[in-house]
Amino acid sequence: MSWPRHLVDAAGWSGAIEALAAGRRTLAGLWGEPGLVHMATHADGEGAILSTPCPNGAYRSVSAWHAPAIRLERALFDLHGLRPDGALDKRPWLDHGRWTLRHPLGEALAATGPVPYPFLASEGENLHQIPVGPVHAGVIEPGHFRFTAAGETVVRLEERLGYVHRGLEGRLAGADLDRAAKLAGRASGDSTVAYAIAFARSAEDALGIEAPARAQWLRALMAELERLANHLGDIGAICNDAAFSLMHAHCGALREQVLRAAESAFGHRLMMDRVIPGGVAADITPEGARGIQALLRHIRDRLPRLVELYDDTASLQDRTVGTGRVSPELAARFGAGGFVGRASGRSFDARKAFPYAPYDVLNFGIRAREDGDVNARVWIRIEEVRESLGLVEQILDRLPSPPVHLGPPAGTGEGNALVESFRGDLFVWLRLAGGRVERAYLRDASWFQWPLLEAAIENNIVADFPLCNKSFNCSYAGVDL
Numbered sequence: 218m219s220w221p222r223h224l225v226d227a228a229g230w231s232g233a234i235e236a237l238a239a240g241r242r243t244l245a246g247l248w249g250e251p252g253l254v255h256m257a258t259h260a261d262g263e264g265a266i267l268s269t270p271c272p273n274g275a276y277r278s279v280s281a282w283h284a285p286a287i288r289l290e291r292a293l294f295d296l297h298g299l300r301p302d303g304a305l306d307k308r309p310w311l312d313h314g315r316w317t318l319r320h321p322l323g324e325a326l327a328a329t330g331p332v333p334y335p336f337l338a339s340e341g342e343n344l345h346q347i348p349v350g351p352v353h354a355g356v357i358e359p360g361h362f363r364f365t366a367a368g369e370t371v372v373r374l375e376e377r378l379g380y381v382h383r384g385l386e387g388r389l390a391g392a393d394l395d396r397a398a399k400l401a402g403r404a405s406g407d408s409t410v411a412y413a414i415a416f417a418r419s420a421e422d423a424l425g426i427e428a429p430a431r432a433q434w435l436r437a438l439m440a441e442l443e444r445l446a447n448h449l450g451d452i453g454a455i456c457n458d459a460a461f462s463l464m465h466a467h468c469g470a471l472r473e474q475v476l477r478a479a480e481s482a483f484g485h486r487l488m489m490d491r492v493i494p495g496g497v498a499a500d501i502t503p504e505g506a507r508g509i510q511a512l513l514r515h516i517r518d519r520l521p522r523l524v525e526l527y528d529d530t531a532s533l534q535d536r537t538v539g540t541g542r543v544s545p546e547l548a549a550r551f552g553a554g555g556f557v558g559r560a561s562g563r564s565f566d567a568r569k570a571f572p573y574a575p576y577d578v579l580n581f582g583i584r585a586r587e588d589g590d591v592n593a594r595v596w597i598r599i600e601e602v603r604e605s606l607g608l609v610e611q612i613l614d615r616l617p618s619p620p621v622h623l624g625p626p627a628g629t630g631e632g633n634a635l636v637e638s639f640r641g642d643l644f645v646w647l648r649l650a651g652g653r654v655e656r657a658y659l660r661d662a663s664w665f666q667w668p669l670l671e672a673a674i675e676n677n678i679v680a681d682f683p684l685c686n687k688s689f690n691c692s693y694a695g696v697d698l
Contacts, residue, residue, distance in 0.1 A: 219422050220257065220264035220633050230269040230277055233258060238282040243552040243565075244665075245635065246644045247279060247289040248386075248658040249297040251323060255658075257633070257644060262570055264635065266646065271299050274323075278304040285551045285665050288696070296386065298323035308334065311379040311697065322387055339365040339373045347679065351380045358693035362682070369678040374671045378697055385698040389647075389657040394420060394494050394626065397654045401645070402489055404659050405695035410436075410443040411638030412659065413492035415645040418573065420494040422632030423649045430617040432496035433574040438612045439479070439488045439497075441605045442509070444639040445516070446475040448556075448598040448605070451690050455595055456527065458684045459536035467523055471516060478512040481505050496622030506613055513606055524599055537592040541673040541685035545587060551665045554641025556597040557689055561589035567637040575615075581608050591688040601639075627652035638662060640692065661695030 225233070233256060236242045245257035245264065254276045257266045269276055278301035279286035290301040291310035298320030301307075312319065314331035344365055351359035359380035365373040385404060389397050401416035402409045414436050421428060428436075453468025476486040482505025483491050491498050527533060543553070545562035552558075554565055564585035568576040584600040586593040633646040641662025648655045670689045674682055 220259075220266050222255070222266040222268060222631065225267050225269050227269065227277065230256075230267065233267050234277065234279050234282050236260075237279065237286075240550065244279075244283065244285050244289075245552075245642075246646065246658060246660040247286055247293060248646070248660075249293050249299045249323075250656055251297070254293070254299055255646070257646065259571075259635070264571070264633075266633065274298060275300040275302045277302055280304050280306065285668070288668070289660075289664060292696075292698075294320075296320065296322045298326075309379075311382045313379055321384070322390075334377065336363050336375050336377075337373065341367065341372065343367055344372060349682075351377075360693050364679060364682070366679055369680070371674050371677055371679055371682070374674045374682070376667055376671060378667070378693055381694050381697040383694075383698065385659070386657065389654050392654050394649075394652060394654070397647075397657065398493050399490055401657075401659060402492070404698060405661055405663075405692040406487065406489075407447055407692070408443070408638040408640060408643070408661075408695070409487050409489045410439045410492060411636055411643055412645075413490070414440060415634045415636040415643045415659075416647070416657075417492055417494045418634035418636065419632040419645045419647050420626065420649065422634060423630035423647060424494075424626050424628045424632070425630065426495070426623060426626055428496045428623065429620050430574070431500070431619055432621045434612055434616050435497050435501060435621060436492050437575050437579070438501070438509075438609060439483065439491060440637075441608045441612070442475055442479050442482075443488065444605045445602060445609075446472050446479070447639040447690075448602050449475065449516075451687070452523075452527075452595060452598050452602075454690075455537070455591065455684065455687050456533060458687045459533055461530060461533045464523065464527060464533075467519070467526075471519060474512055474515065478505075478508045481508045493622070495624060495626045496620070498622070500619060500621045501616075509609060510613060513610055516602075516606060520599075520602065527595065527599075534592070536681070536684060537595060537688075538590060540591045540681050541670075541677060541688060543589040543669050543673050545589065547669060547672055548589065551669055553665050553669055554637075554662045555639070555666070556594050556601065556641075557666045557669060558641065559583065559585045560593035560597045562587045565642070567635045567642040571635050573634070573636070575612070579608055579611050591684055594688040640690065640695075641666065659698060661692055661698075663691040663695045667691045667696060 242258040242260040255268045281303040295312040319326040347364040349362040351361045361377040363375045402413040450472040453465040456464035480486045543561045548561035548563045566583045631648045644660040647657040
């Protein structure tokens with residue numbers, strides 16, 4: 218297994234918590250199974266997983282000392298019934314009181330029905346609350362946002378998610394690799410390639426196998442096309458939320474062309490189910506490769522004028538510069554990945570920090586800024602679009618020869634992977650027994666980004682929330698597993 222797993226006692230668990238609280242390590246995941254809780258952390262290109270027993274169904278709280286673990290602990294209790302002793306926030310996260318069972322992956326008790334959800338209080342004069350969602354206008358996932366404001370200025374924002382919980386962890390348990398790979402690829406549809414790569418690499422790690430070289434390069438090609446489509450779409454959507462629809466139209470057209478090129482090359486616009494354990498489901502066609510090369514030329518021709526349009530529109534800059542700032546200290550504390558972290562000075566990228574093929578031999582840079590505002594998050598996306606164009610070109614020029622798949626893999630073992638999605642790092646851990654998934658855990662980058670959105674909107678006006686929210690573009694489904 219690429220990250221070793223160690224069984225530790227209470228003292229070892231406490232030592233890991235202290236390392237997180239002191240900033241010496243970064244939290245990568247927190248999950249459980251009956252009588253056992255697991256925690257993944259990393260630092261300086263080295264990762265480890267610690268497991269500790271839960272006598273009487275309890276373990277020492279991580280969140281009491283390290284805030285990024287708060288929602289992970291709440292979800293862990295909802296699913297498994299494992300209690301974090303000393304936790305400051307013991308409210309449910311996924312369980313809204315409408316499940317037929319409580320702790321369905323643990324003791325599976327009879328449900329007690331809906332209970333009131335106490336939002337955090339704010340004190341001060343002339344404060345009022347604005348409830349938004351969970352149902353929103355347009356095509357958007359459900360999430361509730363509770364604003365406390367003084368006039369138009371936001372004093373506190375609190376998010377409540379969990380409305381699209383699908384029981385994914387429970388569905389993965391007992392599934393064969395083919396079905397499990399399909400489920401993992403649907404954890405968050407905009408990151409289907411990244412999730413599929415993370416799951417496949419975890420399974421291959423568990424089985425001690427390696428996908429053929431051409432398959433690994435094709436996986437990276439799909440991942441960069443996914444990154445291009447999402448970043449181009451986000452750049453336009455952010456501008457649209459600042460009432461500049463012209464950028465939205467142009468970027469939306471470019472995104473559509475990326476999706477069409479992906480469909481031509483791999484048979485699916487989102488490239489869903491194309492990455493599988495042991496390799497990829499199908500090879501790229503010569504026509505598909507030529508279509509992607511034409512796409513690169515087209516984006517390179519259009520992008521500079523769009524960037525100039527963004528940078529030279531004073532009314533747009535007025536909305537994005539200085540709005541929704543996340544400090545570098547807060548981004549580092551939460552281990553924020555992707556464009557959210559890099560816009561606030563944290564230049565972490567799993568493709569560099571934990572290099573996996575073919576990124577270990579490809580030439581690309583990681584851009585970071587210190588401003589931490591909406592404008593910085595736009596610029597990081599722009600710079601990543603440029604880097605992805607170069608990566609796609611390198612991959613097409615250097616594709617290894619076939620084959621693209623090893624055949625149906627099977628066996629027993631544990632494995633994990635940390636993969637860079639367009640949104641940030643994804644962590645996947647699984648245990649296989651006889652070719653089936655015994656346990657699996659998927660952690661989206663959004664777990665450590667959603668809380669920062671609450672911090673970013675403070676002291677901004679309510680009308681700037683859609684702009685801040687889109688500049689983060691966190692996944693609802695990714696944290697509602």
